[in-house]
Amino acid sequence: MSSVASTIDFAWPHEDVSRAPFRVYTDPDLYALEQERIFRGPVWNFLALECEIPNAGDYKTTYVGDTPVIVSRDQNGVINAVVNRCAHKGALICYKPKGNVREFNCVYHNWTYDLAGNLTGVAFRKGVGGKGGLADDFDMKANGLQRLRVEIYCGLIFGTFREETPAFRDYIGAELASNIDRVFPKPLKVIGYHCQVLPNNWKLYAENNKDSYHASLLHVFHNTFGVVRPNMGGGVKISDDGWHHLSYTQRESLGDEQVAQEKVRSLKEQYSLNDVRLMEHKLELGDQVTNAIQTVFPSLVVQQILNALAVRQIQPKGVDRTELVWTILGFEDDDADMRELRLKVNNLVGPAGLISMEDGCVGGWVQRAAKADPDAMTVMPMGGRRIEASQGSRVTEAAVRGFWKGWRECMGY
Amino acid sequence: MTTNTLDADLALRLAVEDLYADYVHTIDDDRLEEWPGLFTEDGIYRVTTRENHDNGLPLAMVYCDGRGMMADRISALRTANIYEPHVYCHVLSAVRILGASGGVIRARSNFSVLRTMQEGDTSLFAVGRTFDTLVEEGGRLRFRERLAVLDSRRVDTLLVIPV
Known part of the structure; x- marks a missing residue:
């Protein structure tokens, strides 16, 4: 038992991970223990x-x-x-x-x-x-x-402080590893960085990425501009241990030619934007997946949003402050048109991202409200109480529950 | 320098400073629907960081290629994006004309943006430099290109109102 842990009077207050106490976002002692047991623990x-x-x-x-x-x-x-x-x-x-x-x-x-x-x-x-x-x-x-x-996996460098951390591919499982293979199949090139300061505990942002339930509710850019996409399939995949996840959307199985022919027409019909180039997507990864958000516990997000590729690193900076470092990527062999397309579609994400800037502030709203009642609990009932993948529906908090399973296993609570 | 060239030089400076002042008052007064009109139809507006700019990295956190994209940003922040209401106060300084030929003016400035949240907190949100290309159109100067380079790599929470 570490010196920090021995002074913390904490026990998980609920029978499963469908509830979590607000204290996990506000307690500096738990934050200190996370450094030892999570970040310097058995994780990549x-x-x-x-x-x-x-x-x-x-x-x-x-x-x-x-x-x-x-x-x-x-x-x-x-x-x-x-x-x-x-x-x-x-x-x-x-x-x-x-x-x-x-x-x-x-x-x-x-x-x-x-x-x-x-x-x-x-x-x-x-x-x-x-x-x-x-x-x-x-x-x-x-x-x-x-x-x-x-x-090193697909050009991404990972580090662990522990000998017992399994090999990276075993750590996230073959099914989720295959999405990294898919998004980063060839040499990468950094096209820029963003860094965003979030006024909240790091876990609120980690959860936000795993929470596929909020996407269409909080981020209303798509709905507001008439982007109703009934032809979208997709789902949520979760590693066997619950720690990691992938949430994705894809076009129904249209052929490439059909997609290409429909592209301009559908963009103009669907979007009440002045300039539809903001939403342009060139299929480049050999499939129909339009969005894929993947988490690697505890602190990495791998992002494909149309042609906006990125890795986001969560850096905790104290119990109520987090830095989110975005490394924005293209491929080494991008031509000038592809580079320009990536630069435009990156308007959608990042600190000024049209479709997702809300993720920057919503964690802070939880942080401010949670502070007063550390023993009260957040409830995560969507999609049941278990941690299971879902096909078709992303209206589930299963992957968030998986995050808390990982947290408890690392922390020993 | 003859009186005529001095007059022309001063007139140009005043026109440039007028445009810069119009720009900050348009934003700070929350007349954001008028903001794209300060640019030419095909005008470019970008916000990046010194880190990206100095390393030759092309990414901008805001990249509007033409008034259409600018108008889309404004309608998004009015109708779609969710954030805590806040206002900016720009403090603009060191306006400098770098060159003017063939009706194209290159200029730069320094700026600070103080952000006041609805609950009352005022903080220094951004400092940086603008690198601009201006042209005369419809009897007034407009931006053909404005590049705002933020000194810090960090943006606090989010950036929704143009700087």
Whole structure:
């Protein structure tokens, strides 16, 4: 039992995960325990994209929960991830978001590390003029940077602090892994970043992504502009353990040619927009899926909304503040037209996203209201009490219940 | 510099500053339906961050290609998008004409946007620079292109009203 856990008087107050206490959003002690048991627990955390650090010596800094992390590529092309904290005084080693180095060097007292995090040099190690210097029994090998286990999947770099975390594909299951294969089938290119500060606990945003029930209710852009899409199929898939999910919509099985012929006409008929280019979609992934939102517990969202591809990383910044970092993607082989199409359709998502900006504020409304009654509970009854996939209907909170199952299993409550 | 070129130079500056002032008052007065009219029909409006701009990354968080997309953004925020009501107060400074030839003027400015929420909190929502291309159309200057580059990569909660 950790020191934090031993001081927390908390038990899950309901018989299953169809209810959760508001306290989980507001209690700083639970937040501290989450750092240890979730983010540094048996999970894969998204760190960066391979294409962001293409060359030997390239690095990028990020966070795993509250923990600062450096991801880098060494001279042999191997990707390493280490905690961004000098073994000496604990200063950040890399204080810039990205760069290229031969080795890591802490500017405070000039301790140096190789890119795998091994301590290679200590300033004045032998002292000056025979005086001072390292203690005789100082073990260089035992004072490297803390390393994360790394795995790369479809160009996405993940890290875990635990040896027992299963291989990534086993972690999310083959069925959900196949959606990452589908969305990122070839070399990726970053076309930009967004970063959004959410005035709420990180879990409210994590749940929001798994909550396919709210989509047509809170986000009324589609309805308002006459985008009624009865021909849309789709469903919700959930990993066997409940932790991860995929919610998707697809056109009914029209042939590609039929879709192409219908595209312009249907856009003009359906949308009362002045400029329908906002909703243009070029089928590019070999199927009819128009939207796919996938979560990897605890903190990654993989997004395909028409041709807007992205990964969203949830970075908790205290119990009531979250940063959402969007990395917006295209493919390396995009031509100019495809790039332009992606830039336009990205109007739909992000901090100013026409179809989903509401996700930025709704979590804050829960946070403000929840604070007064930590023992009251949120209710998640849609689609029953179990955690099961659904075909056709997305009016379910099954994947949200799955999130709480994962939370309880990691936290030990 | 002759008196005539000085007069022309001053007249141009005043016209540019008038347009910039019209822009901020149109937004800050919540006359957003008039905002697309400050651009040419095929005008471009983009909001990006210094991070994207300096790294040559083309993504903008708002990208309107023509008045139609601008009008769609405004009708979306009036009728579809859900957010806490708030207003902006722009503070504009350092307007500079970078060049003018063939009826095309390039100019830049610095701005701050103070955002006041309905509950009363006022905060510094955004600071940044605009890089603009202006042309005369219908007897007045209009934006052919406005690129607003926010200094911070972080947007607090959401961005719904144009900056």
